[in-house]
Amino acid sequence: MDYSIARRLMVERQIVGRGIHDPLVVEAMKKVPRHRFVEEALWAQAYSDNPLPIGEKQTISQPYMVALMTQALELKGGEKILEIGTGSGYQAAILSQIVSRVYSVERISALARRARRVLDDIGCRNVNIKLSDGTIGWETEAPFDGIIVTAGSPKVPSHYLEQLTIGGRLIIPVGGRGCQVLKRIVRLGQVDYKEEDLLDCRFVPLIGKDGWSEGEGPL
Incomplete structure (x- = not known):
């Protein structure tokens, strides 16, 4: 099935229609086939304005949130970006259309393997995935021009601040x-x-050393 029309409508209504104006982000959202990052049974819902389950109690973020967080990095092209929480691989795929290299950290091996497979299948060769505790960042590849965190943290881990370049941006949900x-x-x-x-x-x-513990805190 051809999902190009659904993807175009998603960009028009959910991305541009809600105020995303960065042309690099808009073009990236037009290119990446979001349905490839969820189970085939969910392909018909892949371009709707909501998160979807990807297994392991994780989700793929709604398209608008992916676009908003990417735009917040204020990318010019050619940057080196750290992503915390590979998940489905969709956010990394969007970033890969804009920047020179994406370093992505995932703590769940099944998700990391599946994301690697899909990214390879659609030709995203500039994404490195590491299986590790994401709350400590990726020190050996630092510094980064931007860091994007796709999971909610109780605080801002100091590792992220230390691994930013001067002028670099960290986008993170805290609470x-x-x-x-x-x-x-x-x-x-x-x-x-x-x-x-x-x-x-x-x-x-x-989840991790400088984040939440498994099962900790109110939902």
Whole structure:
């Protein structure tokens, strides 16, 4: 089945229609086949404006949220980006259309394997995936021009701040396990940062040493 029309309508109505204006983000959303990142039984729902289950109690974010977080990085093209929470691989695929290299960390091996397979199938060769605790970042590949976190954290892990370039941007949901505030943090200097709140959001919890523990906190 040809999903190109559904993808075009998704971009028109859910992305551009809701205020996403960065041409690099819009073009990336037009190119990446979102249905490939969910089970085939859900392909008919892949271009709807809502998250979908991907197994392991995880979800693929709604298209608008993916576009919004990508736009918040204020990319110019050619950057080196760290993604925390590979999940389905869809966010990494969108980033890969814009930047030179994506480094993505996933803690669940089944998701990492499936994401790698789909990314390879659609030709995303500039995405590296590592199976690890995402809350500590990826120190050996730092610094990064941007860091995007696709899970809600109780705080901003210090590793992320330390692994940003000067001028780099961190996009991260911070708050409780059930709801968070999406924040953008810009590194201004060695110890200086600027923080702003973008919007209220709801993500699965960020599990790890500097995040939530399994089963911790109210839902």
